[in-house]
Amino acid sequence: MIGLALKMLFGDTAKYVMLIAGLFFATFLIVQQASVFCGLMLWTTATLRNVAAPIFVVEERVEQINETNPMRDTDVDRVRSVSSVRWAMPLYSGIQRVRLSDGSFKTVQLVGIDAASLAGAPGRMVEGRLEDLRLPNTVVIDQLATTRLASNPKDPSTKIKIGDRFEINDVEARVVGICEAMRSFTGGPYVWTTYERALQYTPPSRKMLSAVIAAPVKGMSVEQAAADIERTTELRAYVNHNFGKDTKDFNTSTVWWYIRNTGIPISFGTTVVIGFIVGVAIACQTFYSFVLDNLKHLGALKAMGMSNVRLSMMLLFQAFTIGIIGFGLGLLATSGFAMGALKNGQPPFFMPWQIPVFAFVAVQLICMLAALLGIIRLSLYEPAMVFRA
């Protein structure tokens, strides 16, 4: 009977295509929008990923990495004084404007790290030497900056190379290295320099330390060290693992801050809900219409001795099949979008496994709802009605 169910489904081309189209759009909207949202949330934690330190110590009211309150330079020593801390280094992180050779301005995410230890440096250099950061007026830029800071981003010959110069707040910056880095939340490239030089690039204020990065002594967990730091210094110490349930994790805290304090989740969530509703509306309406069109045939099957359970299974199988096909095509289209996004570096795109699983469940829910309407209609159809032409 599975073959019969499929042939009945595929035989009505117009409704079949309509059903697939509805579920395709529902899947695409749900997966694509949820993935862009996750990508955007991932970007909010870019500094935490680009500055690989196990512990971030910030001012006590700070909840997210992109909005830190300035601290005193002496706070570095206070953190160092905690017995469970192996090392602690200053970190500057802020958005600055770069003046390019043609006179135009671009914003960058400036990161200042300790010159001696280079703690907080990028994880992988593509070109140049990290140690050259210790030379006067030098910076290391990420790969995005090579085109973003070029005079003509579309012309490869104008890409920023090692040895090129630009200005940050009228102070010269010479490129000595190019590294790999995750793109920042603002979309601007990352520029690394030493902590002292970062203060020169930045308009002066009384307190300029963004954070203290630290690591625990051997044998001590980062969580324990962070707790010790908080208890001793009364500063806020976050661990730097990954987004999860741990609110002591700076990634988690940062993402939740954006979820709570911005309209981003509402905006994306609305689109996801609309995708679901569109899917429900199209699939339910079309599938119900499909059942109505086939009611006299289904009624005849019922009269001929096919049980309600078997007929219901046929409808559920039909709904499940269109769900699988619609979901597959939607996921395929989202993959195409993802490839484009990853190639261009934007829009942000990150699809954890939970998203397709959630979308699959949502699409199957839509299909089962559609099938349920059909089953209810069919169960109300008395087999005797088939004799009333």
Add this chain to the structure above:
Amino acid sequence: MPNPIPTTRIIVDVRNVEKSFGDGDNRIHVLKKIILQAYSGEIMMLVGPSGCGKTTLLSAIAGTLRVDGGGINVLENQLNEMSGSALTRFRSKNIGFIFQQFNLIPTINIAENVSIPLMIQGVSSSKALQRAKDALDRVGLGKRWKERPNKLSGGEQQRVAIARALVHEPPLVICDEPTAALDARNGEIVLDLFRQVARSPDRAVIIVTHDSRIFSYADRIARMDDGEIVEVHEQTQPTPPHFVHEHSHG
């Protein structure tokens, strides 16, 4: 009461059956104390004006409609006492249906359409398809088994419906206005064929019809009016009693 056809057994025994629709003042008694038998080997027609209760009686005999009173015994099974699922299984095994509008599924070929009663019974699709092709052979459509119903004329579609009704060799065949959707010539061709392939010493055929042109195909005619059987008439010149067993036709 006319004499039953000799050497036959009762396939359908309807005893004091009553059925009404609606409630209170709007209650309509559609069947009033109906008594009727159908015997193996015979073709019986239920005739009468529109609204007299023919189709309701046919539905009740087919086990697709519960009655309010009385009893219907089909093949020694009391339909009123059977559960819904038992009744469904009973129909699938023992009753062949021919509908006025054929009710062939348009998206599958005619062999697949004919195989449906077998597949409902759980016969494997390959065996069901083979038996469906054999059944189509008997109605002269064996070579066209791959065609979809919409490629066939009305008469041919009704022949497919006949094959579908007989493929599982049911002892009772129920026909609802089998010629209503056909012109006179096609109606005659279909009924000729139907008589050849459906008549069997072990089978009763009950046909509801308005079409007086086909009355001559019946062994007995039960005339209904206002929910009652007003006359059961045995044909003075019944169709030749040569029982052609379906297996003898290829």
